[in-house]
Amino acid sequence: MFSDRDIYFMKQALREAEKAFERNEVPIGAVIVYEDKIIGRGYNQTLSLKDPTAHAEIIAITSAANYLNDYRLEGCKIYVTLEPCPMCAGALINARISQLYFSAFDPKAGACGTLFNITESKQLNHQVKTYSGLLEAESKSLLQAFFKNLRNLN
Numbered sequence: 657m658f659s660d661r662d663i664y665f666m667k668q669a670l671r672e673a674e675k676a677f678e679r680n681e682v683p684i685g686a687v688i689v690y691e692d693k694i695i696g697r698g699y700n701q702t703l704s705l706k707d708p709t710a711h712a713e714i715i716a717i718t719s720a721a722n723y724l725n726d727y728r729l730e731g732c733k734i735y736v737t738l739e740p741c742p743m744c745a746g747a748l749i750n751a752r753i754s755q756l757y758f759s760a761f762d763p764k765a766g767a768c769g770t771l772f773n774i775t776e777s778k779q780l781n782h783q784v785k786t787y788s789g790l791l792e793a794e795s796k797s798l799l800q801a802f803f804k805n806l807r808n809l810n
Contacts, residue, residue: 696720745774759795
């Protein structure tokens with residue numbers, strides 16, 4: 657179902673998630689691709705920036721918008737290691753991202769199929785074609801290791 661390029665780009669998102677892990681942030685990473693080139697990268701930085709909106713997706717969107725010098729990211733794909741939350745799903749809609757690929761479902765905050773399906777809602781003015789399960793085991797493993805370490809510290 658997923659191409660070699662999709663796997664490559666998700667591995668890049670996982671590298672971003674590893675940066676978050678190294679900084680004691682929840683290990684979520686994202687990359688945005690336009691015309692087969694990564695134009696935006698991000699990883700969770702909510703703790704270090706003391707900013708509740710500093711999710712991987714938001715940082716990657718800002719980076720890609722700066723690269724294209726446009727707030728609309730039509731024709732772009734985003735690869736994220738965890739299902740986006742409602743805030744991030746809304747940002748994907750507002751940015752006009754064309755496709756979303758995510759690794760693992762988020763049972764507590766997932767807004768792209770789990771708790772809600774914001775990205776494909778026909779009630780909104782834009783829909784993001786959404787694909788799930790790409791390198792799911794790798795993403796889950798990183799998240800589980802992070803939370804296991806966190807529990808051991810506490």
